[in-house]
Amino acid sequence: MTTHSSYQHADPSLVETWLKGWSLAKGVSLPVPDHDGFRVDVGWADQQIRYVFPTISAGLLHLAQTITQPYILLKVCAPATAIQPHLPPRWVIQPPGFMMTNHLPDSPPRLHLPDGYRLDIQIDTPVLIATIYSAEETVAAIGRMVIVDDHIIYDRIATDPVHQRRGLGSAVMAALTAQGISMGKNKGILVATPAGKALYETLGWQLYSPYTTAVIPA
Missing domain, CATH: 3.40.630.30 (Gcn5-related N-acetyltransferase (GNAT))
Structure with missing residues:
Protein backbone atom coordinates (compact mmCIF):
# COMPACT_ATOMS: atom_id res chain seq x y z
CA MET A 1 0.00 0.00 0.00
CA THR A 2 1.50 3.32 -1.01
CA THR A 3 0.89 6.57 0.80
CA HIS A 4 0.09 9.99 -0.55
CA SER A 5 3.25 12.14 -0.80
CA SER A 6 2.07 15.51 -2.15
CA TYR A 7 2.14 17.12 1.30
CA GLN A 8 4.66 17.37 4.12
CA HIS A 9 4.31 14.56 6.64
CA ALA A 10 3.95 15.62 10.28
CA ASP A 11 6.45 14.60 12.94
CA PRO A 12 4.88 11.69 14.88
CA SER A 13 6.43 12.87 18.16
CA LEU A 14 4.91 16.33 17.74
CA VAL A 15 1.50 14.86 16.94
CA GLU A 16 1.72 12.60 20.00
CA THR A 17 2.71 15.57 22.19
CA TRP A 18 -0.30 17.56 21.00
CA LEU A 19 -2.62 14.59 21.43
CA LYS A 20 -1.40 14.00 24.99
CA GLY A 21 -2.19 17.63 25.76
CA TRP A 22 -5.61 17.37 24.15
CA SER A 23 -6.39 14.24 26.19
CA LEU A 24 -5.27 15.84 29.45
CA ALA A 25 -7.27 19.00 28.71
CA LYS A 26 -10.38 16.92 28.01
CA GLY A 27 -9.88 14.53 30.94
CA VAL A 28 -9.88 11.39 28.78
CA SER A 29 -7.48 8.47 28.34
CA LEU A 30 -3.98 9.21 27.10
CA PRO A 31 -3.14 8.16 23.52
CA VAL A 32 -1.63 4.77 22.76
CA PRO A 33 0.11 3.65 19.53
CA ASP A 34 -2.28 1.94 17.13
CA HIS A 35 -2.32 1.23 13.36
CA ASP A 36 0.64 3.52 12.46
CA GLY A 37 -0.91 6.33 14.49
CA PHE A 38 -2.43 6.92 17.91
CA ARG A 39 -5.73 5.92 19.51
CA VAL A 40 -7.60 7.75 22.24
CA ASP A 41 -10.49 5.95 23.93
CA VAL A 42 -12.61 9.04 24.44
CA GLY A 43 -15.84 7.43 25.64
CA TRP A 44 -18.19 10.32 24.83
CA ALA A 45 -21.67 9.73 23.46
CA ASP A 46 -20.78 11.38 20.15
CA GLN A 47 -17.13 10.30 20.06
CA GLN A 48 -16.21 6.86 21.33
CA ILE A 49 -12.72 6.61 19.84
CA ARG A 50 -10.46 8.91 17.87
CA TYR A 51 -7.53 7.75 15.77
CA VAL A 52 -4.93 10.38 14.90
CA PHE A 53 -2.29 9.89 12.20
CA PRO A 54 0.78 11.96 11.31
CA THR A 55 0.24 11.02 7.66
CA ILE A 56 -1.90 8.86 5.41
CA SER A 57 -0.71 5.31 6.07
CA ALA A 58 -1.62 1.69 5.54
CA GLY A 59 -3.02 1.56 9.07
CA LEU A 60 -5.30 4.52 8.47
CA LEU A 61 -6.57 3.09 5.20
CA HIS A 62 -7.19 -0.30 6.84
CA LEU A 63 -9.34 1.33 9.53
CA ALA A 64 -11.22 3.35 6.93
CA GLN A 65 -12.12 0.12 5.11
CA THR A 66 -13.05 -1.94 8.17
CA ILE A 67 -14.82 0.51 10.53
CA THR A 68 -18.57 0.67 9.91
CA GLN A 69 -20.00 2.10 13.14
CA PRO A 70 -20.49 5.81 13.89
CA TYR A 71 -18.78 7.84 16.63
CA ILE A 72 -15.28 6.66 15.69
CA LEU A 73 -13.21 9.52 14.26
CA LEU A 74 -10.28 9.27 11.87
CA LYS A 75 -8.01 12.30 12.01
CA VAL A 76 -4.91 12.84 9.89
CA CYS A 77 -2.35 15.57 9.33
CA ALA A 78 -3.09 15.82 5.63
CA PRO A 79 -5.40 17.86 3.40
CA ALA A 80 -8.90 16.59 2.74
CA THR A 81 -8.13 16.31 -0.97
CA ALA A 82 -5.43 13.76 -0.16
CA ILE A 83 -7.49 11.49 2.08
CA GLN A 84 -10.96 11.76 0.47
CA PRO A 85 -10.19 9.45 -2.51
CA HIS A 86 -9.17 6.66 -0.12
CA LEU A 87 -12.36 6.71 1.97
CA PRO A 88 -15.40 4.52 1.34
CA PRO A 89 -18.58 6.56 0.68
CA ARG A 90 -19.87 6.05 4.25
CA TRP A 91 -17.21 8.43 5.58
CA VAL A 92 -17.91 12.18 5.68
CA ILE A 93 -15.17 14.80 5.85
CA GLN A 94 -15.73 17.37 8.62
CA PRO A 95 -14.90 21.12 8.45
CA PRO A 96 -11.14 21.62 8.16
CA GLY A 97 -8.74 21.97 11.05
CA PHE A 98 -5.22 23.37 11.12
CA MET A 99 -2.38 22.21 13.34
CA MET A 100 -0.32 25.28 14.19
CA THR A 101 2.91 25.91 16.06
CA ASN A 102 4.65 28.92 17.53
CA HIS A 103 8.00 29.68 19.13
CA LEU A 104 6.92 31.90 21.98
CA ASN A 186 8.42 28.49 24.77
CA LYS A 187 6.94 26.07 22.22
CA GLY A 188 3.23 26.15 21.46
CA ILE A 189 0.94 23.73 19.62
CA LEU A 190 -2.78 23.94 18.88
CA VAL A 191 -5.35 22.83 16.35
CA ALA A 192 -7.48 25.67 15.01
CA THR A 193 -10.76 26.10 13.20
CA PRO A 194 -10.74 28.31 10.09
CA ALA A 195 -11.85 31.29 12.19
CA GLY A 196 -9.31 30.52 14.90
CA LYS A 197 -6.53 30.16 12.34
CA ALA A 198 -7.06 33.77 11.24
CA LEU A 199 -6.73 34.97 14.85
CA TYR A 200 -3.65 32.91 15.63
CA GLU A 201 -1.87 34.06 12.49
CA THR A 202 -2.18 37.65 13.72
CA LEU A 203 -0.45 36.48 16.93
CA GLY A 204 2.52 34.99 15.10
CA TRP A 205 1.42 31.36 14.81
CA GLN A 206 2.39 29.34 11.72
CA LEU A 207 0.50 26.59 9.94
CA TYR A 208 2.24 23.28 10.62
CA SER A 209 -0.17 20.91 8.88
CA PRO A 210 -3.73 20.60 7.60
CA TYR A 211 -5.76 18.49 10.02
CA THR A 212 -8.59 16.51 8.45
CA THR A 213 -11.34 14.64 10.27
CA ALA A 214 -13.57 11.92 8.83
CA VAL A 215 -16.55 10.31 10.56
CA ILE A 216 -19.42 7.98 9.74
CA PRO A 217 -22.68 9.85 10.47
CA ALA A 218 -25.06 8.29 12.97
Whole structure:
Protein backbone atom coordinates (compact mmCIF):
# COMPACT_ATOMS: atom_id res chain seq x y z
CA MET A 1 0.00 0.00 0.00
CA THR A 2 1.50 3.32 -1.01
CA THR A 3 0.89 6.57 0.80
CA HIS A 4 0.09 9.99 -0.55
CA SER A 5 3.25 12.14 -0.80
CA SER A 6 2.07 15.51 -2.15
CA TYR A 7 2.14 17.12 1.30
CA GLN A 8 4.66 17.37 4.12
CA HIS A 9 4.31 14.56 6.64
CA ALA A 10 3.95 15.62 10.28
CA ASP A 11 6.45 14.60 12.94
CA PRO A 12 4.88 11.69 14.88
CA SER A 13 6.43 12.87 18.16
CA LEU A 14 4.91 16.33 17.74
CA VAL A 15 1.50 14.86 16.94
CA GLU A 16 1.72 12.60 20.00
CA THR A 17 2.71 15.57 22.19
CA TRP A 18 -0.30 17.56 21.00
CA LEU A 19 -2.62 14.59 21.43
CA LYS A 20 -1.40 14.00 24.99
CA GLY A 21 -2.19 17.63 25.76
CA TRP A 22 -5.61 17.37 24.15
CA SER A 23 -6.39 14.24 26.19
CA LEU A 24 -5.27 15.84 29.45
CA ALA A 25 -7.27 19.00 28.71
CA LYS A 26 -10.38 16.92 28.01
CA GLY A 27 -9.88 14.53 30.94
CA VAL A 28 -9.88 11.39 28.78
CA SER A 29 -7.48 8.47 28.34
CA LEU A 30 -3.98 9.21 27.10
CA PRO A 31 -3.14 8.16 23.52
CA VAL A 32 -1.63 4.77 22.76
CA PRO A 33 0.11 3.65 19.53
CA ASP A 34 -2.28 1.94 17.13
CA HIS A 35 -2.32 1.23 13.36
CA ASP A 36 0.64 3.52 12.46
CA GLY A 37 -0.91 6.33 14.49
CA PHE A 38 -2.43 6.92 17.91
CA ARG A 39 -5.73 5.92 19.51
CA VAL A 40 -7.60 7.75 22.24
CA ASP A 41 -10.49 5.95 23.93
CA VAL A 42 -12.61 9.04 24.44
CA GLY A 43 -15.84 7.43 25.64
CA TRP A 44 -18.19 10.32 24.83
CA ALA A 45 -21.67 9.73 23.46
CA ASP A 46 -20.78 11.38 20.15
CA GLN A 47 -17.13 10.30 20.06
CA GLN A 48 -16.21 6.86 21.33
CA ILE A 49 -12.72 6.61 19.84
CA ARG A 50 -10.46 8.91 17.87
CA TYR A 51 -7.53 7.75 15.77
CA VAL A 52 -4.93 10.38 14.90
CA PHE A 53 -2.29 9.89 12.20
CA PRO A 54 0.78 11.96 11.31
CA THR A 55 0.24 11.02 7.66
CA ILE A 56 -1.90 8.86 5.41
CA SER A 57 -0.71 5.31 6.07
CA ALA A 58 -1.62 1.69 5.54
CA GLY A 59 -3.02 1.56 9.07
CA LEU A 60 -5.30 4.52 8.47
CA LEU A 61 -6.57 3.09 5.20
CA HIS A 62 -7.19 -0.30 6.84
CA LEU A 63 -9.34 1.33 9.53
CA ALA A 64 -11.22 3.35 6.93
CA GLN A 65 -12.12 0.12 5.11
CA THR A 66 -13.05 -1.94 8.17
CA ILE A 67 -14.82 0.51 10.53
CA THR A 68 -18.57 0.67 9.91
CA GLN A 69 -20.00 2.10 13.14
CA PRO A 70 -20.49 5.81 13.89
CA TYR A 71 -18.78 7.84 16.63
CA ILE A 72 -15.28 6.66 15.69
CA LEU A 73 -13.21 9.52 14.26
CA LEU A 74 -10.28 9.27 11.87
CA LYS A 75 -8.01 12.30 12.01
CA VAL A 76 -4.91 12.84 9.89
CA CYS A 77 -2.35 15.57 9.33
CA ALA A 78 -3.09 15.82 5.63
CA PRO A 79 -5.40 17.86 3.40
CA ALA A 80 -8.90 16.59 2.74
CA THR A 81 -8.13 16.31 -0.97
CA ALA A 82 -5.43 13.76 -0.16
CA ILE A 83 -7.49 11.49 2.08
CA GLN A 84 -10.96 11.76 0.47
CA PRO A 85 -10.19 9.45 -2.51
CA HIS A 86 -9.17 6.66 -0.12
CA LEU A 87 -12.36 6.71 1.97
CA PRO A 88 -15.40 4.52 1.34
CA PRO A 89 -18.58 6.56 0.68
CA ARG A 90 -19.87 6.05 4.25
CA TRP A 91 -17.21 8.43 5.58
CA VAL A 92 -17.91 12.18 5.68
CA ILE A 93 -15.17 14.80 5.85
CA GLN A 94 -15.73 17.37 8.62
CA PRO A 95 -14.90 21.12 8.45
CA PRO A 96 -11.14 21.62 8.16
CA GLY A 97 -8.74 21.97 11.05
CA PHE A 98 -5.22 23.37 11.12
CA MET A 99 -2.38 22.21 13.34
CA MET A 100 -0.32 25.28 14.19
CA THR A 101 2.91 25.91 16.06
CA ASN A 102 4.65 28.92 17.53
CA HIS A 103 8.00 29.68 19.13
CA LEU A 104 6.92 31.90 21.98
CA PRO A 105 8.78 35.04 23.11
CA ASP A 106 11.19 34.98 26.04
CA SER A 107 9.16 37.57 27.93
CA PRO A 108 5.40 37.38 28.60
CA PRO A 109 3.18 39.28 26.13
CA ARG A 110 1.29 42.32 27.33
CA LEU A 111 -2.29 41.66 28.36
CA HIS A 112 -4.89 44.15 27.09
CA LEU A 113 -8.37 43.90 28.59
CA PRO A 114 -11.17 46.27 27.56
CA ASP A 115 -12.86 48.23 30.31
CA GLY A 116 -15.46 46.22 32.22
CA TYR A 117 -13.74 42.85 31.87
CA ARG A 118 -11.62 40.92 34.34
CA LEU A 119 -9.32 37.92 34.02
CA ASP A 120 -9.29 34.88 36.28
CA ILE A 121 -6.62 32.15 36.20
CA GLN A 122 -7.51 28.75 37.62
CA ILE A 123 -4.95 25.98 37.98
CA ASP A 124 -6.70 22.62 37.98
CA THR A 125 -3.70 20.32 37.53
CA PRO A 126 -2.78 19.43 34.86
CA VAL A 127 -5.03 21.99 33.16
CA LEU A 128 -4.69 25.75 33.50
CA ILE A 129 -7.83 27.72 32.62
CA ALA A 130 -7.93 31.43 31.75
CA THR A 131 -11.41 32.96 31.95
CA ILE A 132 -12.44 36.51 31.10
CA TYR A 133 -15.62 37.69 32.79
CA SER A 134 -17.86 40.53 31.66
CA ALA A 135 -19.10 43.31 33.92
CA GLU A 136 -22.21 41.15 34.46
CA GLU A 137 -19.96 38.28 35.62
CA THR A 138 -20.80 36.09 32.65
CA VAL A 139 -18.06 34.16 30.84
CA ALA A 140 -17.01 36.31 27.90
CA ALA A 141 -13.99 34.24 26.79
CA ILE A 142 -12.15 31.17 28.00
CA GLY A 143 -9.19 28.98 27.11
CA ARG A 144 -7.14 26.12 28.50
CA MET A 145 -3.54 24.98 28.36
CA VAL A 146 -1.57 21.90 29.36
CA ILE A 147 2.20 21.44 29.57
CA VAL A 148 3.57 18.29 27.91
CA ASP A 149 7.35 17.97 28.04
CA ASP A 150 8.65 21.29 26.69
CA HIS A 151 5.46 22.26 24.84
CA ILE A 152 2.40 24.30 25.74
CA ILE A 153 -0.77 22.80 24.27
CA TYR A 154 -3.65 25.27 23.93
CA ASP A 155 -7.21 23.97 23.87
CA ARG A 156 -10.79 25.25 23.54
CA ILE A 157 -10.03 28.94 23.08
CA ALA A 158 -13.47 30.49 22.69
CA THR A 159 -15.18 33.87 22.89
CA ASP A 160 -18.91 34.25 23.46
CA PRO A 161 -20.47 35.71 20.27
CA VAL A 162 -21.87 38.65 22.28
CA HIS A 163 -18.31 39.68 23.22
CA GLN A 164 -16.46 39.04 19.96
CA ARG A 165 -14.31 41.62 18.14
CA ARG A 166 -13.05 43.12 21.38
CA GLY A 167 -9.68 41.38 21.53
CA LEU A 168 -10.76 38.90 24.19
CA GLY A 169 -9.46 35.86 22.30
CA SER A 170 -6.05 37.50 22.03
CA ALA A 171 -6.20 38.36 25.72
CA VAL A 172 -6.90 34.73 26.66
CA MET A 173 -3.96 33.60 24.53
CA ALA A 174 -1.72 36.24 26.11
CA ALA A 175 -2.72 35.15 29.62
CA LEU A 176 -2.09 31.47 28.88
CA THR A 177 1.18 32.22 27.11
CA ALA A 178 2.41 34.28 30.06
CA GLN A 179 1.75 31.33 32.35
CA GLY A 180 3.58 28.96 30.05
CA ILE A 181 6.60 31.25 29.74
CA SER A 182 6.70 31.61 33.52
CA MET A 183 7.10 27.82 33.63
CA GLY A 184 10.06 28.00 31.26
CA LYS A 185 8.23 26.77 28.16
CA ASN A 186 8.42 28.49 24.77
CA LYS A 187 6.94 26.07 22.22
CA GLY A 188 3.23 26.15 21.46
CA ILE A 189 0.94 23.73 19.62
CA LEU A 190 -2.78 23.94 18.88
CA VAL A 191 -5.35 22.83 16.35
CA ALA A 192 -7.48 25.67 15.01
CA THR A 193 -10.76 26.10 13.20
CA PRO A 194 -10.74 28.31 10.09
CA ALA A 195 -11.85 31.29 12.19
CA GLY A 196 -9.31 30.52 14.90
CA LYS A 197 -6.53 30.16 12.34
CA ALA A 198 -7.06 33.77 11.24
CA LEU A 199 -6.73 34.97 14.85
CA TYR A 200 -3.65 32.91 15.63
CA GLU A 201 -1.87 34.06 12.49
CA THR A 202 -2.18 37.65 13.72
CA LEU A 203 -0.45 36.48 16.93
CA GLY A 204 2.52 34.99 15.10
CA TRP A 205 1.42 31.36 14.81
CA GLN A 206 2.39 29.34 11.72
CA LEU A 207 0.50 26.59 9.94
CA TYR A 208 2.24 23.28 10.62
CA SER A 209 -0.17 20.91 8.88
CA PRO A 210 -3.73 20.60 7.60
CA TYR A 211 -5.76 18.49 10.02
CA THR A 212 -8.59 16.51 8.45
CA THR A 213 -11.34 14.64 10.27
CA ALA A 214 -13.57 11.92 8.83
CA VAL A 215 -16.55 10.31 10.56
CA ILE A 216 -19.42 7.98 9.74
CA PRO A 217 -22.68 9.85 10.47
CA ALA A 218 -25.06 8.29 12.97
